[in-house]
Structures are given as structure tokens and as C-alpha cells.
Amino acid sequence: MSIVVVGNGMAGSRFVGELRSRDAAAPVTVFGAETQRPYNRVLLSNVLAGVTRPDHISLVDAAWYASHGVDARLGVEVTRIDCAAKAVHASDGTVTPYETLVLATGSTAFIPPMPGLRDGLPLGALVFRTLDDCHRITELADTARRAVVVGGGLLGIEAARGLMGRGLDVTVLHLAGHLMERQLDPAAGKVLARTLAALGIGTRLQANVAGLRTAGGAVTGVELALPGGGTETIGADLVILSCGVRPEVSLARDAGLAIGRAVIVDDELRSVTDPSVRAIGECSEHRDEVYGLVAPAWEQAGVLAGLLAGTDPAARFTGARQITRLKAAGIELASMGETHFGDDDDDVEIVRFTDSTRGTYKKAVIRDGRLIGAILLGETSTAGTLTRLYDRAAPLPAERLGLLFPGLGAAAEAGSPLRMPDAATVCQCNNVSKGQIRACWQAGARTAADAARETRAGTGCGSCRGTVEGILAWLDEQDPAGAPDSVDVA
Numbered sequence: 001m002s003i004v005v006v007g008n009g010m011a012g013s014r015f016v017g018e019l020r021s022r023d024a025a026a027p028v029t030v031f032g033a034e035t036q037r038p039y040n041r042v043l044l045s046n047v048l049a050g051v052t053r054p055d056h057i058s059l060v061d062a063a064w065y066a067s068h069g070v071d072a073r074l075g076v077e078v079t080r081i082d083c084a085a086k087a088v089h090a091s092d093g094t095v096t097p098y099e100t101l102v103l104a105t106g107s108t109a110f111i112p113p114m115p116g117l118r119d120g121l122p123l124g125a126l127v128f129r130t131l132d133d134c135h136r137i138t139e140l141a142d143t144a145r146r147a148v149v150v151g152g153g154l155l156g157i158e159a160a161r162g163l164m165g166r167g168l169d170v171t172v173l174h175l176a177g178h179l180m181e182r183q184l185d186p187a188a189g190k191v192l193a194r195t196l197a198a199l200g201i202g203t204r205l206q207a208n209v210a211g212l213r214t215a216g217g218a219v220t221g222v223e224l225a226l227p228g229g230g231t232e233t234i235g236a237d238l239v240i241l242s243c244g245v246r247p248e249v250s251l252a253r254d255a256g257l258a259i260g261r262a263v264i265v266d267d268e269l270r271s272v273t274d275p276s277v278r279a280i281g282e283c284s285e286h287r288d289e290v291y292g293l294v295a296p297a298w299e300q301a302g303v304l305a306g307l308l309a310g311t312d313p314a315a316r317f318t319g320a321r322q323i324t325r326l327k328a329a330g331i332e333l334a335s336m337g338e339t340h341f342g343d344d345d346d347d348v349e350i351v352r353f354t355d356s357t358r359g360t361y362k363k364a365v366i367r368d369g370r371l372i373g374a375i376l377l378g379e380t381s382t383a384g385t386l387t388r389l390y391d392r393a394a395p396l397p398a399e400r401l402g403l404l405f406p407g408l409g410a411a412a413e414a415g416s417p418l419r420m421p422d423a424a425t426v427c428q429c430n431n432v433s434k435g436q437i438r439a440c441w442q443a444g445a446r447t448a449a450d451a452a453r454e455t456r457a458g459t460g461c462g463s464c465r466g467t468v469e470g471i472l473a474w475l476d477e478q479d480p481a482g483a484p485d486s487v488d489v490a
């Protein structure tokens, strides 16, 4: 079966790798509009912050495509899908037939319509989505002095922290009443703004951006519309527009596929209107959900590879839980599930701790004895425990304090390598369990890098690396000689 993949980002490239590991022969062509080999987009924030080198985020070796018989068209954009003829037309003039088409076109950064942008973004104003964007931002940051980040969501804050670390004077402008309103409740948003202020990053909330100020084609500031009328200009020689993303579905829409917010697919990731077309990652909409995280995209890639290779015909994608961790030096933050419930909501139990002076806010939202949401800001040592409890909808221990504070009660113990069951997910991005880490330790892996090579644990956002190291160290302690482990922890 010939397979054509459109989009060589995190979902598309993972799908191609997963497919090849199951089927060495199926003819596969992958088109990627970006010129680079696929890279870990999640780590762009670390590249911007200067803590990760751009050449360290590549996901595929240069020789891999040739050695695995994959026809990779890097820097080639698919311009049209002809569903009737089952072929794609590309910017290099080629027409490629397919039996199955996999759409993995991701999202594009949303640029709000505003005056000053008629002819595109002026010099000094950028979005933050690709490695090219990241290169341009870091180049400009070398000479810029004042940066404004429009958008106080996860990416905006990561960008602001990165720019501040490069010595710029940074202000975040956010339209909503509190930062990261999708993941945080208002109280957490307030503590986060305080934390940013302590780091030297200014925040303006309910900031209604009316346009960009420019001179000689370059940005000079951002104009805010004030509530009482009139405007205020905030000077800036670098502006990052971090105003959300939109699924890239223009090709699919033009081809007549069913689109909601993205390409509508069933549990087999199949377009509901064309059985020859599948969609994964941020361009797909499954059960009314469009995911903006890498873990669901990678899970979809694995499911689809099993289906198309025929190695797992029963594989289905049935939905994923959303867990977010901020990657910004000096700001510890993890958030999951439904965090907005308050004390007035009758059917939920809230466990909360606030110490805004120290930048700490912790909240667990519980319904029917199970964790349905949590925020850990400032101190995240129970994040692994909460993630597991949330992910598995496991019954909670009666002692709730251990959910928020390490070392208190049964919940904290459940997070220790000793008590953690083998089925517990350690790496959310790659869905790697403690049992898999144990198995690779038994096969000789001793470092987090070994475990990453064997299982991929820690190769997504990287936030589980400490837990992986903890498990390996604990296994080493149990059996320094490295004999198969005999302690029953399941």
C-alpha cells in the first residue's frame, strides 16, 4: 500500500518512524514544507532560552530516510489534494499518487487582524512556531533592548522568560484577566504574574492590542486600546505574537474533507468523509477535541502505524488527557485537567495552598474521590504523583495533604519509585511506564540517556528525566550488581 504523508513535524515524522519499524517495505513518501529534518518543536523554548542547542533537537538522523527507503521531500509543500484521483500536487511540480494519505500538517501561529499588518509582519515582529522563527528571534534579540510578548499563554510565557534570560526588558500583554487562563484559575494566574515580576518580566492583563507601531518598516511598539477610550503605546524593538494557533487545514478544506476546527476523524484517525485519508496531530479533530500537545500526537502516530502496517488492526485512539508543564527557568509549573472549579461548586472537593510571597500555589480538584484537575506552581515535587493519579483516575488516599506536599501521606509514597506500580506512566509524551524503564534497566540501561535510547522516555518535553533518573538510581540501589530485580512493587 503506498502511503503519502503531508507534514513532517512531530506527528508526521513519528508516524513515518513507527510505520517503518513495523513494515520495512511499504512505499512511503513524506512531504515537509520546512527545509530542516524534523525536530522537537517542544524544545524550541529551550533553544530560545539558550539552554539547548538547535542541532540537539533533531528527531531523525541525516542518513535515516535513505537507509529506510523513505522518500522524504524536505522543503516541498503540498499545494493540492485531488481526492478523486488520489494524488497530491506539490510545490516542486510533482504529482504523487497515494492509496492512503496521512495529513499531519499541524497548526500555524494565529496573527490577530490589526492595523499595521496589511503587508505582513514588520521587521522585528514575529511569531514563534518554527526553528526558523526561533533563529530569527535569537538573531534580533542580540541587538534588541525592549521586547513585548503579545499573549500570556504557555508559549508566550516561555518566550518571555527566554528573552528576559537574553538580557531584554520584557513585557507580556494578555487579553484575558489572568495569565494562562486555559490551564490556571485566577488565583494561580495572579501568583504566576508575581513570579514573573520577581524575575523582572512585566505583565499587563486585559490588554487590548489595537495595532503595531512601525517606523521605516520596523516595529517600534505595540499600541493598546484603553478601556475609557484612547490608546497607549508600549515601546518595543522586538514583538513576539503568541496569540494561539489554528489547525492548518486549508488543503483538507479545499479537497472537500469534513472540517470542524480541524479534520474530523474517527477512532481509527480516518476522515469521516474520505476513508483513504487519515489525519493525526494538531490538524485532526477527534471526538470534538483538537489537541495542542505532543503526547496525543505521538499516540495517534503509533495507533495509525499499527493500523496501516497491519500489525495492530484493533488499535484505536480513544482520546488523551491533557497535562501541561511550563519550561521556563525559575518558574516551576504543572497543570492538568479541570482546574477552574472553586469552593462554591458543590460536587467537587478542593484542596488548596497559597503562599503568594514565595510564588507557591497548589490546588487539587477532586470529584467522587478521584483527581480531576490540579495546579502546582512554584513547587512541583508531587507533579509525578498527581499526573499518575489523574491519568489513571485512581482512587485517592484519604490523606489529601500528600497530594500537594512531598513526604506527607500515602499519595506521596505512591510517587516513590518503590511504591510506584509498574503500570504507572513515567513519560507522558511517549507513554512510557515504570515497567518499561525497569525492563530496560534489567537489559543493561544505567543512565537516563540509555533509557531514552531504549524507550524514548524523556525525549519529548524532557520534564520526566528526573523521575527516570530516580527510578534507575533506585533500581541500582536494590541490586547494584545489576541482576534481574526481584522486589515486587506492582
Ligand SMILES: Cc1cc2nc3c(=O)[nH]c(=O)nc-3n(C[C@H](O)[C@H](O)[C@H](O)COP(=O)(O)OP(=O)(O)OC[C@H]3O[C@@H](n4cnc5c(N)ncnc54)[C@H](O)[C@@H]3O)c2cc1C
Binding pocket: 006, 007, 008, 009, 010, 011, 012, 031, 032, 033, 034, 041, 042, 043, 044, 045, 076, 077, 078, 079, 104, 105, 106, 107, 128, 129, 130, 155, 248, 251, 280, 281, 282, 283, 291, 292, 293, 294, 295, 297, 325, 327, 461
Ligand atoms: C515553542 C513551542 C513549545 C511547545 N511546548 C510544548 C510542550 O511543552 N508540551 C507539549 O506537549 N507541546 C508543546 N508544544 C506543541 C507541540 O509542539 C505540538 O503539539 C506538536 O508539534 C504537534 O505536532 P504536529 O505534527 O501536529 O504539528 P507540527 O509539529 O507543527 O508539524 C506540522 C508540519 O507540517 C508541515 N506542513 C504544513 N502544511 C504542509 C504542506 N501543505 N505540505 C508539506 N508540509 C506541510 C509544517 O511545515 C510542519 O513542519 C510546543 C510548541 C511550540 C511551538
